[in-house]
Every structure is written in structure tokens, then in C-alpha cells.
Amino acid sequence: MQAVRRAVAVALFGLAACARAAQPNRDPSEPFTELYARLHPSVVLITMQIPADDPKRKGKWDDAFGSGAIVESGAWGSRILTDAHVVADARNLRAKVGDAGKPVPLRVTAVSNDDDDLALLDIPTPNLPPIALGTMDDVVPGRSVGVLGYPIPDAFEDEHLRAVVSLYTGRIASVRNGTMEIDVPIIPGESGGPVFDGRSGEVIGLAESRFDDERAIGFATPVDVIARFLAAHPHR
Numbered sequence: 001m002q003a004v005r006r007a008v009a010v011a012l013f014g015l016a017a018c019a020r021a022a023q024p025n026r027d028p029s030e031p032f033t034e035l036y037a038r039l040h041p042s043v044v045l046i047t048m049q050i051p052a053d054d055p056k057r058k059g060k061w062d063d064a065f066g067s068g069a070i071v072e073s074g075a076w077g078s079r080i081l082t083d084a085h086v087v088a089d090a091r092n093l094r095a096k097v098g099d100a101g102k103p104v105p106l107r108v109t110a111v112s113n114d115d116d117d118l119a120l121l122d123i124p125t126p127n128l129p130p131i132a133l134g135t136m137d138d139v140v141p142g143r144s145v146g147v148l149g150y151p152i153p154d155a156f157e158d159e160h161l162r163a164v165v166s167l168y169t170g171r172i173a174s175v176r177n178g179t180m181e182i183d184v185p186i187i188p189g190e191s192g193g194p195v196f197d198g199r200s201g202e203v204i205g206l207a208e209s210r211f212d213d214e215r216a217i218g219f220a221t222p223v224d225v226i227a228r229f230l231a232a233h234p235h236r
Contacts, residue, residue, distance in 0.1 A: 032146055035201040036167045042131045043165045043193060044068040044080050044097050045150045046106070046121075048090035064090065067149035067193035068121065069203065070097070072235055073128040079235060080121040081226065082192030083208055084111045087119050095123050099164040110233040115178065117208060117221060118229045131194055134202030136224045139180055143172045147184050147207050147218070149193025166190075169198065179219050180205050186218040195220045 046068050049061040066086030072079040080095060087093060087108055094103035110120040146169045153163035170184035182195065186207045195205035205220035 032167060032169055032198065035146060035196065035198070036148070036165075038201055039131065039148055039194065039196060039203075040165050041098060041129045042070045043148045043150075044070065044082075044095050045153060045163060046080075046082060046086060046093065046095055046192065047103060048087065048093045050088075050090050061091070063154060065150060065153050065189045066191050067189065067207070068095065069192075069194040069206070070128045070130045071120075071133075071230060073126065073130050075126050076235075077122060077124045077126055078128045078130075079109075080106065080123065081206065081230070082119050082121060083206065083221075084114075084117045084119040085209075086192045087111075087121070093121070095121065097123075097125060097128060099162065110229075112229050116225050116229060118206070118226065120230075120233055131196075131203045132201070133227060134197050134200065134204040134223055136204075136222065138197045138200070138202065138204050139172065139175055139222050139224075141172050141174055144198030145170060145172055145182055145184070145204070146196050146198055147182070147186070147190065147193060147220075148196070149187075149190030149207055151187035151189045153189050173217070175222065178222070178225060179208070180222045182218045182220055183216065184218045185216055186220075 046066040048064050050064045052060040052062050068080040068082035071081045093106045095106045096103045104123050106121045106123045109122050112118040151166050168184045173181040173183050190207050193207045194203040196203045204223045208219045
């Protein structure tokens with residue numbers, strides 16, 4: 001009887017070992033894969049035209065791009081949060097929700113002061129998935145974060161690579177004077193995209209800018225500023 005028990009125990013041990021061997025090694029970046037899939041439908045590509053910077057082209061207009069995030073939606077349509085500087089002085093504003101979505105006209109409904117650099121946009125598309133906001137408790141140096149947006153979409157389109165949401169990951173480097181420093185560069189076109197907590201997926205910032213001379217350093221508007229702005233401009 002003891003021999004049989006030993007044989008059964010050996011067999012079970014062998015099955016357990018085979019099961020462990022069959023399991024793939026868990027990639028530590030896998031949470032970001034799951035969070036990308038969850039947040040992707042809430043990220044918006046904003047297209048527009050802005051006045052040309054070149055004095056020789058005064059009166060001309062250039063194509064420009066930015067990103068945004070759905071913050072509220074219902075049968076009436078949807079609201080998009082982005083940076084105020086993304087839509088400043090722009091015309092022919094359009095929003096595309098989802099990489100294969102069709103551009104729809106949008107309307108700027110609220111703009112913050114220069115320091116906060118936030119804007120709310122309305123589109124008629126109903127019942128879209130909104131982001132979930134986190135709290136300042138999650139905005140601490142060392143916290144892992146992801147940034148979602150549409151970097152240089154025109155360059156990707158020129159190379160026939162399609163404009164799709166990109167994910168870049170890093171950490172919060174510091175929090176100072178109403179801004180969040182991250183070790184993720186903010187690439188042109190990503191401004192206005194959500195910065196989210198790498199653990200929960202809750203949005204804790206909005207991608208804003210970078211230093212011209214040190215492009216590895218990015219900046220984001222922290223969630224307390226975002227929450228205050230949204231509370232001051234409720235949907236009517």
C-alpha cells in the first residue's frame with residue numbers, strides 16, 4: 001500500500017512539474033498590455049488646422065494634431081478633455097475615436113486659464129467608454145505610469161503605417177508647482193493624452209509638454225487640477 005501511495009505521489013508531483021513548465025514566464029510589463037486594451041477606446045485623435053508659424057507664410061494654415069480622452073458620455077454625445085494649447089487658434093477641428101473611426105466635428109466648450117492648460121470639447125458621438133480618474137494619493141515620485149496618445153500621426157500616415165494609439169511607459173520623477181514631471185518624453189501629437197497609474201489604470205494626469213533642450217523629460221497636468229476643472233464645467 002505504501003508503495004502505491006509513493007507511486008501516486010510521484011505521479012502527481014510529475015504532473016504539477018509539467019504544468020509549471022507549460023506555463024509561460026509572466027512578463028512584468030503584462031499589466032500595461034491589459035491597461036492599454038482597457039483605455040485604448042477612450043483615447044481620441046484630434047485633427048485641426050492652425051496658423052502657420054513661418055512669417056513668410058502669413059495667412060496660411062498648417063495641419064496639426066493632438067490627443068484627448070473621453071471623460072463623460074451618454075445618449076447626448078461625449079466630452080473630451082485635452083490641453084488648451086492643442087486647440088488654441090485652431091479651425092476645422094475634428095475628433096476620431098478609435099483607430100479606425102471616422103472624424104467627426106467637435107466644439108470647444110470650456111478652456112482653463114493659461115497655467116492649467118485644459119480644454120473641454122464636445123462631439124455628437126454617444127455612449128463612449130470614459131476614463132476613470134485617480135487621486136493625488138497616486139501621484140508620487142517612483143510610481144509607474146503609462147502615456148497613451150497619437151505621436152506624430154502625419155509622419156506615420158506618410159509611411160503608410162496608420163495612425164494608432166501608442167503606449168509609452170515610465171515613472172513619475174517629481175511633482176512640483178502644479179505639474180507632474182515624468183521620465184517619458186511627450187512627443188508632438190501626444191499632448192492631451194491620458195497619463196495613467198501603471199497599477200490601477202486610473203488616469204492621474206494629462207500629457208502636456210516637454211523641454212525643447214532636454215526632450216527625455218515630460219510634463220503632465222496632475223489629476224487634482226483636472227478634477228477641479230471638470231467640477232467647474234459640468235455637463236448641462
